[in-house]
Amino acid sequence: MVDPGKVVDLIKDARDRRTVPLILELDLTDGLVETAPADPLTAILSIRRTHLRDVLDGLRRARTDSRVRALIVKIGSGIGLAMAQELRDAVRAFRDAGKPTVAWAETFGETGHGTVPYYLATAFERIYLQPSGDVGLTGVSLEEPFFKDALEKAGVSPRFAKRHEYKTMANTFMENAYTPEHEEMSSRLVASIGEQITAGVAEARGLTEEQVRKLIDRGPLLADEALDAGLVDKLGYRDEVYAEVRAQAGEDAQLRYVARYNRAHSLTPRLSRPRQDVIALIQGHGQIRLGRSGRSPMPGQGNAMGSDTIGAGFRAAVKDDRVKAIVFRVNSPGGSAVASDAIWREVVLARRAGKPVIVSMGDLAASGGYYVSVAADTIVAQPGTFTGSIGVVVGKPIVNNLLERLGIGVGSVEDGAHARMFSATKDFSDSEWERINTSLDRIYDDFTAKVAEGRHMSREQVHELARGRVWTGADARRHGLVDELGxxxxxxxxxxxxxxxxxxxxxxxxxxxxxxxxxxxxxxxxDRTAARARLDAWGSLSGLANRLGLPASGPLTLPGSWDIR
Structure with a gap:
């Protein structure tokens, strides 16, 4: 028999969940996921991760929700610069609605990266720090390895060609130090990021930029030093921080994660027109490749943006008469030139069909990531986005000496002058170099022509900004490569x-x-199921997969790791 008292309690609890005051909270210890993984297995593995869209939509909704009294966020180190800027914008809009915001951290970089986490925290009205913590506001750096000497010792001879001098992937393998152009580009990237962080901290904390730079040069600062310098508002442990927020919001206020708050509202039935007009959101993340999007289960391998999957998304959005515009979210270092071109074509066709396309760049939208963006009506990037890298590089390692040292012999037979052109056990012949250089010229000319058309520039103007050079979003906007910062x-x-x-x-x-x-x-x-994402089994064995004829990253790829944390 059902206990009437329990039924009453359930009804009361359900009513309270819709009416009681709320303190929204967000834990950034493990960072945020840009989007739910498309393949089922990875989606299950990441089901407990917080998604960026849930956070942005939840904070937007909470601005006008009278039940929401405050926002409290635990700052972690797993956020890239552009995503931090995205969250700063959302927090500032929440503050502008007159709602208290509190950031707290056990530490901003315990013997690790603390500059970007602290920069994110400065968007909040108050910053709390555990008494044993530090403020690792130490500035920005970029370290890039060069493997030329190591490869020679190992018996590996790199063979690369590029367009042009700022396309630095080849330098990684063929140089033992910066070239002048490589150093110039990297120095400007670091300077631009430093300018953004310094200006943001100074404005938020009521300091001059000169004062902030002096504090950066002193860092990392102990908790008491950070408090005295005005970088934090109060020292305290989690219980003390939450007690103060509750005292301000009301003792009856309940804690609710932003993502749970947003999803609860999203699941609530709403009265709407049966054929309501919508904005389509197409998510493009990771290395660009032919075929379907997917993700490797191997640690550190990340997402892949498949031209079939992205193309299917655009075609479905064009075909749906409820879709009135398309937002294409791009977070990619590039990859296959052919796949990038296929996606570019879908953007062009969507615009021809009368559907405006707006590109939103994440932490990284460079090389092929810029290629797929350039045909859009409008390109939006964060000041800290890394973009551009309009260039191309092709090459291979020659491993004969290494194999000889290991006692490995390789036999080969061939039918065709260029049958072993991309074999790692054969150097390029003169005629093969001619073919490579012809291909590089064609790809670069096609890339820059599309940029000139999309950005309404001359080819000469594009070439000055291209040549493989990477720009921050702030500099890219100044040069006309993006339209808006946000x-x-x-x-x-x-x-x-x-x-x-x-x-x-x-x-x-x-x-x-x-x-x-x-x-x-x-x-x-x-059929919409034809381009569903797949799970990649190769992971870190992608080199072997490539030898077996499976696709790997392509010539429009930004080398290295470009996260600023």
Whole structure:
């Protein structure tokens, strides 16, 4: 028999969840996920991770929700610079709505990276720090390894060609120090990021930029030193921080994670038109390749942006008459030139069909990541986004000496003058170099022509900004390579305006497949299930996979790790 008292308690609890005051909280210890992984296995493995869209949508909704009394965020070190700037924008808008915001941390970089986490914290009204913590505001640096001497000792001879002098991937293997152009580019990247962080901290904490630079040069600062310098507002442990926030918000206020708050509202049935107009959101993350998007289960391998999957998303959005504009989120170092071109074409076709396309760049949208963006109506990037890298590089290692030292012999037979052109056990012949240089010239000319067309520049203007050079979003906007500085929220707002939709017009992810669709075979290449993402089994064995004929990253790739944390 059902206990009537328990039924009453359940009803009261459900009512309270809809009416009681709320303190929203967010834990950034493990960072944020840009988007839910498309392949089922990785989606299950990351089901507990917080998604950026949930946070942005939740904070936007909470600005006008009278139940939400405050926001408290635990700052961690797993956030890249552009994402930190995205969160800073969202927090500032929340503050502008008159709601208290509190950032707290056990430490901003315990013998590690603390500059970007602290920079993020300065967007909040108050900053709390555990008494044993530090403020690792130590500035910005970029370290880049050069393997020329090591490869020679190992018996490996790199063979690369590039367009042009700022396309630095080849330098990694063919030089033992910076070239003048490489050093110039890297120095400007670091200077631009330093300028952004210094200006942001100074404005937020009521200091001059000169004062902030002096504090950076003193860092890392102990908790008491940071308090005296005005970098934090109070020292305290978690219980003390939460007690003060509760005292301000009301003792009856309940804690609720921002993502849970947003999803609870998203699941609430809303009265809307059956055929409501929407903005399509297409997510492009990771190395660009031919075929389907996916993700490797191996640590550190990350996402892959497949031209088939992204193309299917654009075609579905174009075909859907409810979609009035498209936002293409790009977070990629590039990859295959052919795949990048296929995605570029889908952007062009979407615009021809009358659907405005707005690109929103994440932490990184360079080389092929810029290629797929350049045909959009508007490109939006954060000041700290790394973009550009308009150039191309092709090459291979020659491993004969290494194999000889290991006692490995290689036999080969061939039919065709260039049959072993990309073999790692054969150097390029003169005629093969001629073919490589012809290909590089064609790719570079095509790339720069598309940039000139998309950005309304002359080829000469584009070449001055291209040559493989990487820019921050702030510098890219100054040079006309991007249009607006901001994040995903700004891109969605611009899309709504271009489409003439209301400011709260809904967003729908494309391509979208229902769970049952994943189980049925596709009927044709136009079927939405045909381009569903796949799980990559090769991971760190991608080199071997490539030898077996499977696709690897392509010539439009930004080398190295470009996160500023």
């Amino acid at each position: 994040g995903l929220d700004l891109a969605l707002d611009l899309a709504r305006k271009k489409a003439g939709l209301a400011t709260d017009a809904p967003v729908r992810v494309f391509p979208h497949t229902a769970p049952l669709d994943r189980l049925r075979p596709p009927e044709s290449s136009d």
